[in-house]
Amino acid sequence: xxAFPTQEIGSLPxxxxxxxxxxxxxxxDDDLQVAREWGDRLQxxxxxxxxxxxxxxxxxxxxxxKTIVDFSLLYAIKMCETAGQGVAKEPGLDLVWSGxxxxxxxxETPVSNxxxxxxxxxxxxxxxxxxxxxxxxxxxxxxxxYHLDELLFTQKHAERKLKVxxxxxxxxxxxxxxxxxxxxxxxxxxxxxxxxxxxARREFTLxxxxxxxxxxxxLIEKGVEEVQxxxxxxxxxxxxDDIKLVAESFNETTKGLDATFSVxxxxxxNTGYGILFPHLLEMKKCERFSLEYGNxxxxxRGLDAKSRVGFEDLKxxxxxxxxxxxxxxxxxxxxxxxxxxxVVRDRVLYSAKVTDLPPENLYVNPDCxxxxxxxxIAQKMLDLVVGGAELARRKSG
Amino acid sequence: xxxxxVSLTGLHARNERTIQATQDWERSRINEVTLxxxxxxxxxxxxxxxRHAGAEYITDGQITLAWQDLFxxxxxxxxxxxxxxxxxxxxxxxxxxTPIVKGAISSDGKVxxxxxxxxxxxxxxxxxxxxxxxxxxxxxxxxxxYGSKEKLQLAYADAxxxxxxxxxxxxxxxxxFSAPSLVYRLKQKPFSRxxxxxxxxxxxxxxxxxxxxxxxxxxxxxxxxxxxxxxDAIPTDDxxxxxxxxxxxxxxxxxxxxxxxxxxxxxTYLEDVESLAARVEAVVDRxxxxxxxxxxxxxxxxxxRVSADEKLELLGRLRARVxxxxxxxxxxxxSRRGAK
Numbered sequence: 243x244x245a246f247p248t249q250e251i252g253s254l255p256x257x258x259x260x261x262x263x264x265x266x267x268x269x270x271d272d273d274l275q276v277a278r279e280w281g282d283r284l285q286x287x288x289x290x291x292x293x294x295x296x297x298x299x300x301x302x303x304x305x306x307x308k309t310i311v312d313f314s315l316l317y318a319i320k321m322c323e324t325a326g327q328g329v330a331k332e333p334g335l336d337l338v339w340s341g342x343x344x345x346x347x348x349x350e351t352p353v354s355n356x357x358x359x360x361x362x363x364x365x366x367x368x369x370x371x372x373x374x375x376x377x378x379x380x381x382x383x384x385x386x387x388y389h390l391d392e393l394l395f396t397q398k399h400a401e402r403k404l405k406v407x408x409x410x411x412x413x414x415x416x417x418x419x420x421x422x423x424x425x426x427x428x429x430x431x432x433x434x435x436x437x438x439x440x441x442a443r444r445e446f447t448l449x450x451x452x453x454x455x456x457x458x459x460x461l462i463e464k465g466v467e468e469v470q471x472x473x474x475x476x477x478x479x480x481x482x483d484d485i486k487l488v489a490e491s492f493n494e495t496t497k498g499l500d501a502t503f504s505v506x507x508x509x510x511x512n513t514g515y516g517i518l519f520p521h522l523l524e525m526k527k528c529e530r531f532s533l534e535y536g537n538x539x540x541x542x543r544g545l546d547a548k549s550r551v552g553f554e555d556l557k558x559x560x561x562x563x564x565x566x567x568x569x570x571x572x573x574x575x576x577x578x579x580x581x582x583x584x585v586v587r588d589r590v591l592y593s594a595k596v597t598d599l600p601p602e603n604l605y606v607n608p609d610c611x612x613x614x615x616x617x618x619i620a621q622k623m624l625d626l627v628v629g630g631a632e633l634a635r636r637k638s639g
Numbered sequence: 640x641x642x643x644x645v646s647l648t649g650l651h652a653r654n655e656r657t658i659q660a661t662q663d664w665e666r667s668r669i670n671e672v673t674l675x676x677x678x679x680x681x682x683x684x685x686x687x688x689x690r691h692a693g694a695e696y697i698t699d700g701q702i703t704l705a706w707q708d709l710f711x712x713x714x715x716x717x718x719x720x721x722x723x724x725x726x727x728x729x730x731x732x733x734x735x736x737t738p739i740v741k742g743a744i745s746s747d748g749k750v751x752x753x754x755x756x757x758x759x760x761x762x763x764x765x766x767x768x769x770x771x772x773x774x775x776x777x778x779x780x781x782x783x784x785y786g787s788k789e790k791l792q793l794a795y796a797d798a799x800x801x802x803x804x805x806x807x808x809x810x811x812x813x814x815x816f817s818a819p820s821l822v823y824r825l826k827q828k829p830f831s832r833x834x835x836x837x838x839x840x841x842x843x844x845x846x847x848x849x850x851x852x853x854x855x856x857x858x859x860x861x862x863x864x865x866x867x868x869x870x871d872a873i874p875t876d877d878x879x880x881x882x883x884x885x886x887x888x889x890x891x892x893x894x895x896x897x898x899x900x901x902x903x904x905x906x907t908y909l910e911d912v913e914s915l916a917a918r919v920e921a922v923v924d925r926x927x928x929x930x931x932x933x934x935x936x937x938x939x940x941x942x943x944r945v946s947a948d949e950k951l952e953l954l955g956r957l958r959a960r961v962x963x964x965x966x967x968x969x970x971x972x973x974s975r976r977g978a979k
Binding site: 362363364365366367368369370372373375377416417419420421424425428434435436439475477478479480481482484509510511512517537538552576 | 652653655658661662664665707708724725726727728729730731732733734735737778779781825826861882883884885886903905906907908910940941942943944945946
């Protein structure tokens with residue numbers, strides 16, 4: 243087994259030539275130039291067909307748009323499989339995906355494909371970043387498998403091992419407007435207000451979990467071996483009942499399924515990931531927790547607690563006797579300011595030190611998906627992941 | 640006889656046009672002047688809606704680039720502070736930059752006056768400003784200077800006092816201290832009486848020599864564990880309770896104004912006016928308050944603007960309903976989107 247294996251978390255940025263045809267915007271000279279530069283750099287197979295297609299600039303047919311998305315998937319696969327080129331002796335991430343290029347976004351794609359949701363408008367997450375909120379207006383029902391085509395294409399073209407990111411029920415519940423279940427539970431007399439709103443959340447979540455289980459089961463039937471359950475909202479509702487529900491929802495989602503499962507979460511409250519313990523460890527089938535830490539760390543080199551302040555929370559895993567795998571987020575993904583590769587190395591080594599996990603059990607990844615960064619920054623971030631892990635490997639012998 | 644008021648209690652959702660403008664601005668498709676025009680129009684429409692709902696004190700909804708989060712003008716504008724890592728804002732899918740306390744906190748007293756929409760004061764509105772309370776600041780900041788939460792609260796209060804005096808001199812009429820950290824205690828023990836007393840002292844210090852009406856609003860949690868002491872401990876004119884998290888039965892008699900967070904700001908589901916009116920009646924019966932402010936449970940930024948505005952309109956209808964008096968009717972069956 244390789245020490246400090248590397249992985250991405252899911253999304254990669256979309257190029258203008260990928261998004262504009264869907265917004266009915268004409269492609270510019272810059273868009274065509276970017277497609278060529280990146281296509282040549284990544285050595286994407288068949289890229290001249292894309293260049294020819296994009297030169298049309300506007301009025302793409304549905305079939306042509308599908309071809310554009312397919313190329314976008316190819317670019318993303320190549321970005322993952324060549325990450326670290328020129329920086330590391332062994333480039334390429336160990337676990338890859340196609341950058342969620344076929345998805346609108348990790349929330350919007352599932353809710354668009356589950357019956358019962360209605361989009362109600364955009365809500366601000368931070369600064370000038372927003373998500374399109376959907377409101378649940380009736381009990382959710384399975385409509386179709388929203389990841390199947392993406393999987394089949396990626397399986398055909400990726401050379402490395404795949405890990406399919408799937409948004410979990412807690413996150414869909416937490417980012418949606420819970421109109422239907424709030425109304426349903428508002429009519430139940432005699433419950434304290436907080437209990438009523440929790441009951442509405444729980445019922446909504448567990449209904450969604452059944453649908454997501456079906457989506458994943460169909461992916462497994464097509465040969466998927468590893469699934470990353472994305473729970474960025476794991477630390478959103480923080481009561482004891484809600485944290486138990488995160489584990490219950492994961493167990494309900496993975497019930498009866500045979501694959502390797504990991505969990506990704508990020509951006510907890512200022513109290514850190516401690517709020518998830520011990521219930522986090524009740525996720526029976528979870529083999530790896532991939533969490534964000536780089537955001538809270540310093541840019542200083544060093545293996546001391548002060549330099550690596552962002553990684554202090556990792557101690558919790560040791561305290562609770564955790565022996566499985568961890569994915570440590572070593573790059574803050576909401577800034578273009580990057581750490582040096584030596585700092586990334588130190589983040590990896592410090593993580594090994596405080597968790598006492600063997601290096602084979604410690605994956606290295608960015609804090610979260612990279613969709614909000616420009617492609618050149620995202621590429622540098624992936625380079626740092628691969629380069630930093632390699633330096634850590636050398637240092638740890 | 641109780642006077643019923645309506646008030647917003649935090650950052651308001653931006654409208655779709657402003658959202659698009661911010662994205663266009665970030666992609667350099669529009670300039671800052673055009674962006675400002677969008678924000679201005681957005682604020683104006685919100686102010687108009689508040690007037691229509693009968694709000695006594697108007698907020699600008701903090702719909703500006705300056706208020707990206709509740710701390711931002713303070714963490715960016717005060718000496719000794721700077722914005723740090725991004726962390727989750729309580730149990731929401733929104734995030735804020737942690738204020739890092741790098742040195743002694745001070746301000747020139749004009750930081751907040753530079754980021755409020757003064758034109759609404761000039762046009763005769765009673766403007767309300769909403770800021771973090773000392774406890775929430777101390778709990779969420781990363782302190783590298785004071786070494787004690789009590790000292791940090793007092794230092795923050797000292798710096799805020801100058802700001803409030805300036806705002807008062809400019810015609811602002813009301814300050815609300817938003818205090819989610821007081822009641823959002825999950826695994827942690829509730830704050831002790833003595834800690835509540837320290838908070839009261841910090842608020843008193845912030846308000847010393849300030850001629851503004853004041854309110855203290857703890858939300859996102861159950862306030863019952865601090866009742867009835869909270870009303871005595873906090874020296875503001877009004878004290879609020881998030882009634883989507885707190886049972887009415889924990890309220891008792893007070894001489895203060897009560898901010899009643901009755902309308903759930905976390906969902907588009909529209910509550911039934913008659914059911915709300917029944918709860919208002921219960922709150923008035925229990926507290927005997929002379930001033931009851933009908934409010935959303937927290938900021939109305941967690942749902943899209945159209946829905947946030949519907950909630951504000953609902954507050955206006957509720958005010959009209961309770962002013963009209965009469966026994967609340969039995970709740971009608973809800974429509975698909977909730978009862979109108």
